[in-house]
Amino acid sequence: MQDVRAIAAPAVPTRRALLIAAAALLAPSAAAGAEPDQPPDDAVMRNVSGFVAPRWQQHFSSPANDVILVDTRSRSLFFWSADLRVQRIFPTSIPIREEFTRRGRTSIIRLVEGPDWRPTPSMLRRHPDWPTWLPPGPGNPMGSHALHLTWPAYRIHGTHDDNKVGRRASNGCFGLYNHHIAELFHLVRVGTQVRVI
Structure with missing residues (x-):
């Protein structure tokens, strides 16, 4: 056998x-x-x-001064440092309505830790019960840090409401978790290139 x-x-x-x-x-x-x-x-x-994840070359001619790409379709913010040694991807909120969404090229003109908040006149017309000003703190929709863009009233900022991140939830700005905006705040500089697609 x-x-x-x-x-x-x-x-x-x-x-x-x-x-x-x-x-x-x-x-x-x-x-x-x-x-x-x-x-x-x-x-x-x-x-x-x-x-x-997109490549920076698809959207910028050079990574000089660092670059940020905000992709409204994937609801993600991409960061590349000028030397390309640092790369980050963060989930972000996007505008609640398409008409509030601004796309194109801009740059960071100011960095603010502990921002206050003033709603725009159009926001106050839509929401007359809103306050005209809020100091920094937990009730402030700007969160812990804000990156001001060359577009008036548009910011990349934090949020104290974590449920907004990854959703259509803003009046035009792009909101990150507070711990993510704090990290990004320390990576960017005035002059950082920004593109919103």
Whole structure:
């Protein structure tokens, strides 16, 4: 009688194993001379949901003075430092209505820690019960930090209402979690380029 040993069935690769293998094939290889300070390729930035982080070159001619891209479709804010060594992605709130959304190029003209808040005349017409001014603090919709843009009344700022982040929730500004805006506040400078798409 022939000695029959248990023959293992070929392993069926799991979805996770396939994704890891695909990422390994698409990732820049250190052995191939990829430099660790270079930003990863778009393929490496993808996650399983299909989210693809943009590259700064798609939106700016140069990263000089740092660059910020606000993507209203993905509700994300992307930051690249001028030397490209620092990159961040933050979820953000976007304007509640399309008519409040301004797109295009601007830049940061002022950095404020502990901002106060003054609603615009159009906001007060829509909401006559709102106060005309609020000091810094928990009731202030500007959160802990604000980055003023060249567009009057438009800001990238924090929020004390975490439920707004990632949603259509603002009157035109872009709101980040307070801990994210605090991090971004210490990365940017006056003159940082901003593009909203």
